[in-house]
Amino acid sequence: MNEFIEIKGARIHNLKNIEVRIPRNKLTVITGVSGSGKSSLAFDTLYEEGKRRYLLFSGEQYTVDTDSKFETITGLSPTVAVEQRIIRQSNPRSTVGTRSKVGHLLAVLYASYGDRESMYDDGLPLSMEFFQKNSPKGMCVKCLGTGRHQETDEEAIINKTIPIKSIFDGFLMKHRIHKANFKKFCELHRIDVNAPIGDLSDEQMLLFKYGCRLSGFVGAVVFFHDIQKHAISKHMRHNKEGKEVELWGVKLALVVCPKCHGTGLGEQAIHTTIEGKTITELENMYIDELLTYLQDERGSLPGKNIIDEIILKLQCMVDVGLHHLALSRQVPTLSGGEIQRLFLASFIIAEMDSIIFILDEPTIGLHETEKEKLINIVRSLVNRGNTVVAVEHDENFMRAADYIIDLGPDAGIFGGERIFQGSPEQFMLCDNSRTAPYLSGDLKLNAKRHYKSMDTKKLLMIEHANLHNLKDVTVSIPLGLMVGIAGVSGSGKSSLINDTLVPKLRQLLKSKLVYERDESDGSAIIDQGVLVTGIEHIKKCIVVDQRPIGRSKTSCPATYTKITNKVRAMLANKPEAIDGGYAAGLFTINSEGGCRACKGDGIKSYYIGFGNFVEVECEICGGTGFIEEALSVTLDGKNIKDIMDMSVAEAVEFFGREQSEAYNKSVLAILTTLQRVGLGYITLGQKTPTISGGEAQRIKLAKELCKQTGSGNVYILDEPTTGLSFSDTARLIELLQQLVDAGNTVIVTEHDPSVLTNCDYIIEMGPDGGSYGGQVIAQGTPKKLGIDEQSIVGKYIKQVLL
C-alpha cells in the first residue's frame, strides 16, 4: 500500500514541472500566495486525474487531453473535491434544502404522513413531487414556483392626458411587430392618434386596452405586460447598476403571489400539515431550530425513519457551521464558504474511507470559533481513514496540518515552483517561502496602534433595524474611518449592512449609490420601519461584493473594467485596420471577430456517449477563438489574443511604455490599480468562472477606485481579504487605509482578527447566529474590544495586539 501520492512533472498553467509527495491518511495543506499555483496542483492536476481514472476504471468515461498535465501520478484513490469556483451557483431555484436533499426527505414525509384539509383531500395519496416547488407537479401554477407575481397596474400605464401616439413614449407606434396592427386599429375605429387618450369612447377604450380582433391589435395593456416581462428578465440578466426597474415611467413591481402566498407550492401542499405546520414553515426555520424541534417532537411525529434521517443530516449541517441557514435559503445567496461547507456536510454523512478529499479554503468566511470546529471535522475525516488535501491561507489550519506543501515564490509566471514540503515545524524554518515567516511569527501583519477618532458630527445612523434576526438594532457608524463589522456566521452582519443599510441608502441616495447587483436572487424588500440618517455627509456610496463579475462565459476582467473597449478602439485606429475597413467590433469574439466554427470558444466539444464530451482545439482558429483578420492587426507587435493572454503585471509594462504605440494612460490607470489590489497575476482574458469570489471583489474594487477620487465617499466591502495570503492581505489593508486617509469611509465586514485590528472602529454583532444573534454586543476601538468581556472577537484581537 502506497504511503504517498506521488506527482511527477506537473506542468499545467504556471506549474513548472514540479514533483510533490502527499502522505496518505493525513491532512496536507497547500499554501502560497494567490496565483502561485495551489489550485492548479490540487484541483486541475490531482483531483481531475483521480476523477478521470476512477471513471475510466468503472468503464464510464473516456477523455482525451490534448496536452498532458503531468508526467506520472501514483498512489491515487478516488478523489472528491469541493472547489468554490466550480460550485459557484447561480440558479436561484437551488436551495440549501434541494442541495442537501433534506428538502426531498421532507417532501416524502409530507406526502406519506401529511394531514390534508378536508376540502382539498380527494382520498388519493400525493406523491413527493407535490411538495417540491421546482417540480411541475408541485409548483404553484400562477407564479411557477417563484412565489412572486408580476402585477400590471392598468391605471398607471394608461395616462389619459397624453396624446395616443405618445403612449409608452411612442414605442407602440414604432414597435416592429405591433405597429402595423395598431395602425389598422386606428383606421378601423377612426381614431386620431394626436387626440388625448381620455377622448376615446368607452367602447374604444376597451378595445384600445385589451385588443381588437378585427385589426389584430393586442391592446395597450397586453402590449405593456409583454414588454414588462422582457424588461424584467433582461434586467435580471444584465445586472443594471442598482436601478429599480422602470418602464416608461411606471415602476414595475413584483408582489407576493396571491395564489400560494409566497410559498411557491400548489394548493394541495399548502393545505397539508404535520402537527399543524406546513412544509414551508419547516423549510423557513433556521436549521438549528428545526433540529431542536424535530428532536423534541420525535416521539409524537409520524414517519420515524424519515425523521431520524433528517435529524442526522441536520446535525451534520450544524456541525459544519451552517446552523444559521434555513432550508429555503437560495444557494446563490450563500457565501463561498457556506456553499463549501454544505458540500462538506454531505461527505461526512456518507461515512466512507480511503477517499482523497480536496478542499478549497474550507475556513473561508468562518469566525475563529467556527474554524476550530471545522478543523475537528476535517481531522475526523482523516481519522476515519481518508486523505485530505486542503488549499489554505488560514494560520490555525496550517498549524493543525500534518504536512505542508508550499508553492511560489510569487504569482503567475513568477510562481509555480515547489518551495517546500514537509511537516509544519520544519516549514517554519524555511527561508524562501513568502508564507513561512507569517506562520513562525517572524513577520506580522501590522496592527494599528493609533486609531482615528470619530467625529461625532459625522455619523451614519441606522435606527430600528428588524430584518431577519435583527432585534430592533440602532447603531451609529462613524464616517471618515475604517469601520469593521464583526460577528459569527448568522449573527446579522449581512442583514444589517447588505440587506438593510444598502437598500435604504439606494432609496435615499438614488444614483449616488453604485452597486452592481443581480436582482434575481431575491428580495428587493426594504425594511419599512428602519430609519437611516446622516446621508448628507455622503458624496457617493460604492458597494462591492463577492458575486461573480459577469454571468456569461465570455466576460473577463478586461471586459468588466472596460479595458477591452479601449484596446479595441486602439486596434481599430491602426492604419492596417482602417485600410482593411476593420471596426472595433472585429476585435471581440462576441461580435464579428469570433471564429465561426467554435463561436469564439477556441474549442469544440464532441459528444462521445454516456454523457461525456471530448474537447478538441478548434482547427479553424487554432484555439484562439478569433478569425484571422482580427489577429492580423497588432499593437506594438501584439494582437488582441496576445494582449488578452497577458497577466496584469505584464500588461502594466506593455501599456506603460511611453514610447510605445500601446501607451495608454487610462488603461494603465486601471491596470496599476488591479496590481495594487494584489491581482497582478490574473490574465486580462481570464474567464469569469475561473475567478474566485475574493478575486472578483477586488476587481470590482479596482474598477471603482479608478473612477472615484477625492473624499466623502463611503465604500462598503464584504470580507475583502477572502482568499488572500498574508502578504496580499497586508497590501489590501494598505490600500484601504489610503482611502481612509484621503477622507473616505470604509466599512468592511470581516472575520480575520488581524484585519479587524487595522480598523479604527469595530461594531460586533452577536452573540450567536440565527435567533440567538441580531444584536450589537460590543462596539469601539479594537483595543477597547480587546478588554470588553462581552466581545467574542475581542479575545482574538487581544492575542494579535500582544
Next chain:
Amino acid sequence: MSYEWSFSTPEEEGMDRNVLEQVDQYIRQKRYRLVNSVLVVKNKKIVFEQYYNKFDEHSRNYIKSIWKSILSIVTGICLDKGIIKSLDEPIGNYLQEFTQQHHPYHKLITIRHLLTMTSGIYWNGGVHYHCPMVAQMMRTNDWTAHIADIAMSNVPGMHFQYKEWDVMLLSAVIGRACGGTAYDITKEYLYEPLDIVSGSWPQSPCGFSYTVMKGEEASDLSARDLAKIGLLLLNDGKFNGKQIVSSEYIKQIVSTSSSHAIVDTRATDNGYGFLWLLYPNGYGARGFGGQELTIIPGKDFISVIQATPTSSSKFYGDIHENVLSKAIL
C-alpha cells in the same frame, strides 16, 4: 345507420401486394409486439388488414391524442350549426373563468387559438410527455378555474406549443356552448352518422369531456372506425351522402397555421392545422404509444396503426413510411 365496408385487392386498387405482405415479417423482425392493428384503405375500400394479440376488426384500442383531432371536427360541426358563432370569438364568451381579470392576456384567447395550440398558457409536458401539470390539475375540483390561474408564457396567437390545456378548454367551450358536453355533439352528429362504436367519454369534475383519465376505455375505437374519420376528410366532410361537416371547415383543418409541429419528431418540415398534423403529401392524427391515422389525399389512401401504449411512448410510423406507403404504385 350502419355502414358497410367495401373490400378489394391491392392490385385492383393500384397497390403492390408483395410489399403489403411484408408487413407481417417487418413487424416480427422489429419485434413490435405491442402493435395490435394495421389497416389500409385505398380508394375507399379495405385492401389490407392485419391484427395481432387476439385483436379483430371489432376490437377497440386506445386513441389517446387522436381524440384532439376528432374534437377539431366536432368544433367544425358546432360552427356549422351556429352553436359557436365564430372561431375568432374570445373564449371568455363561454368560459367566465377567463373574464375574472386573472391575467391581462385572457381577453385575447380565441377558439382559433385553441385549435392551433397557440393559447400561450404556460406548459411543461414533462419527460416522455407524462404531463405532470395535468397531474396537479387533476387533484383540484374545478379544472377550468385551475387552468385560468396558470401563468401565461406568450401573448395568445404568437407561439405554438403542443399541450393539453388548449384542447381541454376547447372541450369546455363546446360543452358550455351546447349546454351539455362535447361528447353529446360527437355522438349525435359524428359517431352515429358514421356508425362509429364508442362509449360515453369521461368528464372533468367541472363537467367537460376529456378522455385521458379514469374511464378512458370508453373512448376506444376500432381501426376501421378510425379509417372512417379518414374517409370523412377525404370526402370533403361528406359521409354516406350526408354533409357531416362543411367542406370549408375541412379545408381549414388541413391548412398550415403554424410550422414546427413538435409531436412528430421524424418529420422535418411539417405544419399543424386545426389539431391535425400536416405532412408534405397529406395529413394525420397521432396518439401516445403508437396510434396513427395517416391520409394521403392525392392517392386516396388511408392507413391506420394501433398499439398498446407504454410509458415511453413508442411510435411505429416506420411501418407506414417503409412499407405501407411504399406499396402505393
